Amino acid sequence: MTQSKPEFLKGALDLLILKVVALGPIHGYAISQRIQQISRDYFQVQQGTLYPALHRLENRGWLGAEWRDTDTGREAKFYSLTKKGRKHLEAEMASWAQMSNAVALILRTAE
Amino acid sequence: MTQSKPEFLKGALDLLILKVVALGPIHGYAISQRIQQISRDYFQVQQGTLYPALHRLENRGWLGAEWRDTDTGREAKFYSLTKKGRKHLEAEMASWAQMSNAVALILRTAE
DNA sequence: ATTGACACCTAGGAAAGTCAGGTATATATG
DNA sequence: CATATATACCTGACTTTCCTAGGTGTCAAT
Numbered sequence: 001m002t003q004s005k006p007e008f009l010k011g012a013l014d015l016l017i018l019k020v021v022a023l024g025p026i027h028g029y030a031i032s033q034r035i036q037q038i039s040r041d042y043f044q045v046q047q048g049t050l051y052p053a054l055h056r057l058e059n060r061g062w063l064g065a066e067w068r069d070t071d072t073g074r075e076a077k078f079y080s081l082t083k084k085g086r087k088h089l090e091a092e093m094a095s096w097a098q099m100s101n102a103v104a105l106i107l108r109t110a111e
Numbered sequence: 112m113t114q115s116k117p118e119f120l121k122g123a124l125d126l127l128i129l130k131v132v133a134l135g136p137i138h139g140y141a142i143s144q145r146i147q148q149i150s151r152d153y154f155q156v157q158q159g160t161l162y163p164a165l166h167r168l169e170n171r172g173w174l175g176a177e178w179r180d181t182d183t184g185r186e187a188k189f190y191s192l193t194k195k196g197r198k199h200l201e202a203e204m205a206s207w208a209q210m211s212n213a214v215a216l217i218l219r220t221a222e
Numbered sequence: 223a224t225t226g227a228c229a230c231c232t233a234g235g236a237a238a239g240t241c242a243g244g245t246a247t248a249t250a251t252g
Numbered sequence: 253c254a255t256a257t258a259t260a261c262c263t264g265a266c267t268t269t270c271c272t273a274g275g276t277g278t279c280a281a282t
Contacts, residue, residue: 013269016217023220029229038220042213049270051231056269074278076229093218100211102153106127107204109134109149124238140260160239162262167238185247187260 013053015096016043018081018089021063027076028054054079062088124164126207127154129192129200132174138187139165165190173199 020026020034031054032045057063062085068078081089131137131145142165143156168174173196179189192200 012214016214019217019220027229035217038217039213040216042209043217046271047230048232048272048274052269055231070229072228072279074228096214096218098153100214102150103123103127103207103211105151106130106146106149106154107207109130138260157240158261159241159243159263163238166262181259183248183259185259 012096013045013049014057015089015092016045017053017057018062018085018092021079022081022086022089025066025078025080027068027070027078029076031079057085061085123207124156124160125168126200126203127156128164128168129173129196129203132190133192133197133200136177136189136191138179138181138189140187142190168196171199172196 016035016039017031020031020038023034026034028050032047032050035043035045054063054065058065058079061082063079064082064085065077065079067075070076127146127150128142131142131149134145137145139161143158143161146154146156165174165176169176169190172193174190175193175196176188176190178186181187
C-alpha cells in the first residue's frame with residue numbers, strides 16, 4: 001500500500017498476534033482460536049498463515065518460544081512477548097490508530 | 112492476512128482511490144495528491160503503486176478513463192466511477208468498517 | 223478401529239507494494 | 253537560452269505476505 005509507515009495492511013496480522021500473546025503465554029493453535037473468538041469470527045487465521053507469521057515474529061525478536069505441556073497433556077510451543085516485542089506492540093497499536101484515522105478522514109469526505 | 116473477506120489490508124488503497132474518484136472525475140496524479148492532502152500527509156501513494164492500481168481498478172470495471180485536458184492545458188487521464196464501481200465502493204466501505212471493528216475488538220481486550 | 227480435534231510444519235503460487243528506472247510537457251529560474 | 257522543477261504518465265524487477273494444499277503425529281471419542 002503506500003503508507004509512509006509500511007507496517008500495516010500486511011502488518012495487521014502481526015499486530016493481532018502480538019496483542020493476543022500480550023494477554024499471556026499461549027501456543028500457536030490457541031492464538032488463532034483466540035483471534036477468531038475475540039473478533040467474533042471475523043478473522044480466521046489459516047495455519048499456513050499463522051505458523052510462518054509466528055516464526056517471522058520470533059526471528060525479529062518480538063516473540064520468545066518454549067515447548068511446554070498444555071492442560072490436556074500435549075506438547076505445544078508457547079509464545080510470549082519479549083521486552084522488544086512489547087515495545088513494538090505499543091508502536092504498532094499507535095500506528096494502527098493513525099492509519100485508521102487517516103482512512104477515516106478520507107472516507108468521511110463529503111461528496 | 113487472514114480475513115474471511117479477502118478484500119482488505121491489501122484493498123485499502125483501492126478503497127481510498129475509489130472514494131477520492133467518487134468526489135468527481137480526476138486524473139491519477141491528482142488522486143495521489145488528494146489522498147495525501149486529505150489524510151494530512153499520512154498516505155503518500157508512490158507512482159509505482161498508483162498507476163498499476165488504477166489499471167487494476169479499470170480492468171475490474173470499477174473505474175472508467177478518458178483523456179482530457181487539465182486546467183493548465185496538459186493532457187491527463189481522467190478517471191471516474193462506473194456504476195459497478197460505485198456499488199463496489201459502498202461494499203468496500205462497509206467491509207472496512209467491519210474489519211476495523213474486528214481489529215478494535217482485539218486491541219481493546221484488557222491485559 | 224477409525225474419525226475428528228488438537229498441534230505443529232512447509233512448499234508453491236498469487237497478489238500487492240516499493241524501488242528505481244523511463245518518457246514527455248510546461249513553467250520558473252538563472 | 254539553459255536548466256531545473258513540477259506535472260503527468262508508465263513499467264520491470266524484487267520483496268513480502270497470504271492462501272492453498274499438502275504433510276506429520278497425538279489424543280479422545282465412537
